[in-house]
Amino acid sequence: MTVEELLYRVSSRELTEWMLFYEIEPFGTEVEMYGHAMTASTLLNIYRDVDKHPKPIMPKDVMPKWGSFDKVESQIAKVEEINKLLGGKDKRNVSDSR
Secondary structure (H helix, E strand, O other): OOOOOOOHHHHHHHHHHHHHHHHOOOOOOOHHHHHHHHHHHHHHHOOOOOOOOOOOOOOOHOOOOOOOOOOHHHHHHHHHHHHHHHHOOOOOOOOOOO
């Protein structure tokens, strides 16, 4: 539905009610992704080395950022950070020995 269609089909009152409802009970992709971020941060906290990384990982730390132009680079940097945190090895530049 286009914005013009929306404004034609939905009254100002109903649109305002939806906006207020969203303030009370958010919905959409960002809210759904927050649940995944909670799961990811929980797992990262279970397996982190507390001596090396005493600060807990929060959901916002692993939540994707929308609207940035460097999404891929920032996500790769986040994966590198998590890999390092968990003691993983970066095998991207290792030649395949098969």
